[in-house]
Amino acid sequence: MPDHDHIPHEARDRQETLDAIRETGQPYPPSEEFELHAADSRTLWGDALRRMLKNKLAVAAIVWLAIMVLLAVTADLWVPQTFGSPTKIDTATIVKQRLIPPSAAHPFGTDDLGRDIFARVVYGARISLAVGILATAISIVIGLMLGALSGYYGGLIDSAIMRLADVFFAFPYILFVVALIAVLGKGFINVFIAIGILGWASIARVFRSSILSVKENDYVDAARALGASDVRIMARHIMPNAVAPIIVYSTMSIGGAILTEAALSFLGMGVQPPTPAWGLMLNDAQNFMETAPWMMIWPGLAILTTVLAFVLLGDGLRDALDVKMKD
Amino acid sequence: MLKYIARRVLQVIPVFIGVTLVLFLLQAVVPGDPVKMITGERAMSPALRLQIMKANNLDKPLPVQYVIYVNKLLHGDLGTSYQRGRAVRDMLGEKYPYTVRLAFAAIIIEIIVGIAAGIISAVKQYSFLDVLVTLSTSVLVSVPVFWLGMLLQVFFGIVLKQWTGGQMYMPISGAGGLSSDFPDWVYLVLPAITLASVSTAYAARIMRSQLLEIMGADYIRTARAKGLTSQGVIWKHALKNALIPVVTFIGLDLGAMLSGAILTETVFNYPGIGLEIYLAIGRRDWPVVMGGVVLVVVVVMVINLIVDVSYAFLDPRIRYGGAAE
Numbered sequence: 001m002p003d004h005d006h007i008p009h010e011a012r013d014r015q016e017t018l019d020a021i022r023e024t025g026q027p028y029p030p031s032e033e034f035e036l037h038a039a040d041s042r043t044l045w046g047d048a049l050r051r052m053l054k055n056k057l058a059v060a061a062i063v064w065l066a067i068m069v070l071l072a073v074t075a076d077l078w079v080p081q082t083f084g085s086p087t088k089i090d091t092a093t094i095v096k097q098r099l100i101p102p103s104a105a106h107p108f109g110t111d112d113l114g115r116d117i118f119a120r121v122v123y124g125a126r127i128s129l130a131v132g133i134l135a136t137a138i139s140i141v142i143g144l145m146l147g148a149l150s151g152y153y154g155g156l157i158d159s160a161i162m163r164l165a166d167v168f169f170a171f172p173y174i175l176f177v178v179a180l181i182a183v184l185g186k187g188f189i190n191v192f193i194a195i196g197i198l199g200w201a202s203i204a205r206v207f208r209s210s211i212l213s214v215k216e217n218d219y220v221d222a223a224r225a226l227g228a229s230d231v232r233i234m235a236r237h238i239m240p241n242a243v244a245p246i247i248v249y250s251t252m253s254i255g256g257a258i259l260t261e262a263a264l265s266f267l268g269m270g271v272q273p274p275t276p277a278w279g280l281m282l283n284d285a286q287n288f289m290e291t292a293p294w295m296m297i298w299p300g301l302a303i304l305t306t307v308l309a310f311v312l313l314g315d316g317l318r319d320a321l322d323v324k325m326k327d
Numbered sequence: 328m329l330k331y332i333a334r335r336v337l338q339v340i341p342v343f344i345g346v347t348l349v350l351f352l353l354q355a356v357v358p359g360d361p362v363k364m365i366t367g368e369r370a371m372s373p374a375l376r377l378q379i380m381k382a383n384n385l386d387k388p389l390p391v392q393y394v395i396y397v398n399k400l401l402h403g404d405l406g407t408s409y410q411r412g413r414a415v416r417d418m419l420g421e422k423y424p425y426t427v428r429l430a431f432a433a434i435i436i437e438i439i440v441g442i443a444a445g446i447i448s449a450v451k452q453y454s455f456l457d458v459l460v461t462l463s464t465s466v467l468v469s470v471p472v473f474w475l476g477m478l479l480q481v482f483f484g485i486v487l488k489q490w491t492g493g494q495m496y497m498p499i500s501g502a503g504g505l506s507s508d509f510p511d512w513v514y515l516v517l518p519a520i521t522l523a524s525v526s527t528a529y530a531a532r533i534m535r536s537q538l539l540e541i542m543g544a545d546y547i548r549t550a551r552a553k554g555l556t557s558q559g560v561i562w563k564h565a566l567k568n569a570l571i572p573v574v575t576f577i578g579l580d581l582g583a584m585l586s587g588a589i590l591t592e593t594v595f596n597y598p599g600i601g602l603e604i605y606l607a608i609g610r611r612d613w614p615v616v617m618g619g620v621v622l623v624v625v626v627v628m629v630i631n632l633i634v635d636v637s638y639a640f641l642d643p644r645i646r647y648g649g650a651a652e
Contacts (some may be wrong), residue, residue, distance in 0.1 A: 166338070167345030170624050172586035175604060179350075179616060182608045183357045255469065262471050263590055267605065282474055286594075289481050296481070300474035308469035315465075 044321075051320040058316025061309040068306060072125040079123070083116035086123045087274040099292045109294040111284060117295065120276035121302050127277045128306060131192045132258040136250050138196025143203025144246070148234060150204060151211030162208075165201040173198065177260060181269045191270045195257050206249050210242035244321040248314055255310030262303050278303050332636055339628055346624050347400065351393050354613040361385055364409045364611055405618030410610060415618035419600060423622075425502055426599035429591070430584035432519035433526075437577060441527040445534020445573070450561060452539065460531060467528035476521040476594035483517060500596040518595045522588045526580045533576050537569040575638050582630030586623040 052058055080086070083106065084093075097114035100106055108117035150161040168176075177194050184190040214220070215238060223233050264270030265279030273280060278299040285296035317323075362379050380386045384395050399406065405415035448460035480499040488496035503511035541547060542565050550560045587601030596602070600619055607615035 163341050164345065166342045167349060170342050170346050170628060171349075171620070172583065172589075172623055172627065174589050175586070175601070175620060175623070178589065178605065178608055179353060179620065182611070182616075183353050259469075259471055263473065266471075266473050266590070267593065279471070282471075282477065286477065289477065290485050293481055296474070296477055300471065300478070303471050303474065304466070304469055307471075308466060311465055311469050 048317075048320040052316055055316045055319065057312045058320075061312040061316065064305060064309045065313070068125050068309075069129065071122050072129055075122050075126065079119045083119040086115055086119040086276045088115070089113050089274060099288065099295075101292075102294055108298045109292070111281070111295050112288060112292070115276075117281070117298050120281060121278070121298050123276040124278045124281065124299065124302065125306070127188065127271055127275065128258045128261060128303070131188070131195065131261040132254040132310070135192040135195035135199065135257040135261075136254045138193065139199030139203050139253065140246070140250055142197070142200035144207055146200060147204035147207030148211065151208035152215065152230070152234065152238070158208075161204065165204055168198065168201040174260070174263060177264060178267065178269055181264060186269055186272055188271050188275070191261055191264055192257075194264075195260050199253060199257065202253070203246065203249060206245050207242060210245050211238055214238050214241045245323045248318045248321060248323050251310055251317055252314035255307040255314070258303065258307050258310070328639065331639055335632060335635055339632060342628060343625070344397075347397055347621060348393070350617050350620055351396060354617055355389055355392075357611070357613065361409070361613070364613070400621060405621070406614035408607075408615050409612045411612070411615075415614050418615060419603065419619055419622055422598055422600045422603045425597065426585065426587050426592075426601065429515060429518055429522060429588065429597065429599055430581060432515045433523040433584055433588075434577065434581050436519055436523040437527045437530050437580065440523075441530025441577075442534050442570075442573060444527075444531040446538060446561075446566070448531065448535045449538035449542070457535075460535070464528035464532050467524050470524065472521055472524060472588075473590045473594045475524055476517070476591060479517045479521060480594070502598055514597075518588075518591050518597050521594070522584060522591045526577075526584075530573055530577060530580075534569065534573045537572050538565055541565045541569045571638070571641055575634055578634035578637075579631060582627040582634070585626050585630065587619075 093114035095114075097106075097110050099112055100110045100114075102109040106116050106118065108121060110116055111120070146161050146164075150158045177198055180194040180198070181190060184194060220233060220237050223237050228236075261270055261277070262279035262282070265277045266283045267279075268283060271277040271280060281299040282296055285292070285299070288295050361383070362376055362385065365379060365383070377386065384392055387395070396406075403416065405419070407413065408415055408418060411418065444460045444464075448457045451457050483497040484499035485496075497517060498507070498509050498514050499517065501507075501514060503509060503514045507514075538561075542561075547560055547565055550564050551557075555563070587599055587604060589601035589605050591597065592599045592602040593605060600623065604616055604619040604623075607613075607619065
């Protein structure tokens with residue numbers, strides 16, 4: 001299997017080195033040099049995109065996620081007007097609209113407080129997508145920094161960070177999140193902070209191992225010999241080659257974060273009522289499994305399809321970017 | 328080999344210290360006055376307050392408290408529940424057998440269904456069955472376990488009962504007992520399926536990808552060239568090697584399941600250790616939470632250790648591979 005990652009950068013670095021010595025005597029040539037190569041039609045990312053579009057499941061996942069995002073973003077413009085407020089609780093609505101099965105006016109039915117379930121599912125998408133993306137972003141920032149320190153410098157720093165990762169892995173995940181929420185307090189912000197803080201260890205490991213595999217290359221030595229700083233070597237030579245596994249891993253962990261948020265809300269430790277969150281809706285639905293099964297069907301399907309879309313997208317990215325991962 | 332085991336055992340120590348330290352710090356910063364959690368909201372004289380603090384070592388500085396705590400832990404003392412006044416060890420000891428039973432029931436499902444599905448999927452690659460297995464594993468990984476539990480409850484507890492006119496249904500809550508209509512093991516079925524779902528999907532995926540990878544290996548081609556039947560090749564040569572990573576995964580998973588399935592146990596109101604810890608968090612009974620999590624973490628660490636060492640026995644590449652990270 002040809003290694004798409006390494007060839008262009010390595011070639012570029014050799015070229016860079018030679019040019020620098022021959023012409024300017026400076027360690028690095030003017031940055032226009034890079035433009036020439038960027039113009040090549042067959043790039044790593046171009047190839048990846050082409051392979052991605054051939055994967056039907058991945059395309060379906062992208063379409064589904066796009067629909068979800070569109071619904072969530074535009075919700076304020078049409079959902080409350082058509083289906084009623086997803087949060088308002090008043091006696092009149094409860095009496096009139098309690099537990100209506102799916103119908104034309106309420107495609108997903110209504111819940112025990114007379115609120116339209118479709119409206120609540122759409123607004124729930126906001127919470128889930130926001131928590132999924134923000135929590136993963138936090139994990140990535142912490143994980144990349146610690147993973148970079150660990151992989152690049154090795155030695156004592158490496159051992160310390162990896163032992164810390166072991167500690168985080170030793171905890172049963174959900175229990176640890178729940179305990180952390182007990183300390184931080186319930187609520188939307190604490191949920192994504194807790195999930196984000198706990199997610200760094202896997203990202204750090206993935207990034208560390210890709211740094212280890214990249215940093216022994218000749219072009220990294222060459223750059224160092226030319227006096228490039230650590231930061232520059234990281235940013236210009238290691239990051240671009242180590243980033244693919246991170247992209248794949250983060251996509252999948254957005255799905256994981258959405259599942260965790262749903263679980264926390266289900267346990268009553270996440271987003272608090274009356275805010276519509278899918279896990280919370282399932283918690284409400286537990287009391288009406290016999291009389292109003294539609295209350296549990298739609299939020300569950302929403303979680304399932306969204307997480308599945310991120311998983312399939314991650315699979316597609318993995319194949320397209322040719323990332324080797326443990327299954 | 329001994330050296331490998333020794334190194335692996337030594338790795339456990341810093342993790343244990345780290346885990347207890349993290350837990351200790353968490354309960355130290357948790358909002359709320361521990362004395363009030365012990366006594367409830369009632370007025371008390373400063374002298375009494377001091378006495379309660381002394382009895383629980385709350386008057387000492389944090390580092391000293393930590394040392395006392397770890398020392399007690401090493402002697403098997405997990406402390407006393409704030410609200411129940413009972414030894415945490417006894418409280419957890421009552422619940423743990425339930426968790427162990429549930430974990431083993433789930434592991435049996437995982438072994439049978441996961442490995443079988445993986446083998447079928449790999450042997451009949453690209454067939455209808457393979458596509459079915461591959462797709463359903465993706466779906467299973469994405470299902471929220473508590474929702475799966477609720478679906479099973481609705482189907483086997485409510486719908487099935489209506490269809491059969493109350494003749495046939497399954498219990499959806501609790502763990503049986505003397506007054507129950509069912510034998511105790513029936514209560515395990517639905518929670519075990521729920522708990523096993525995600526891991527079974529992963530086991531099937533690993534089994535499939537391992538078997539496919541090995542069937543492409545040179546020695547398999549040699550075995551075929553030698554004239555062995557496909558069946559013989561699969562059962563005698565491929566499966567043996569392909570099973571190693573799957574067994575490792577299942578071993579690690581057993582550790583995870585023994586750590587209490589907080590979601591499954593909550594949905595089915597199953598009295599295991601996960602539910603106990605969850606309820607303790609809700610009422611801020613920190614000794615129970617810490618005792619429970621420490622117990623669970625130790626179990627997980629020991630099982631991971633056993634799995635790693637037996638993996639090294641089975642696969643010489645690990646033990647001679649130098650830095651086994």
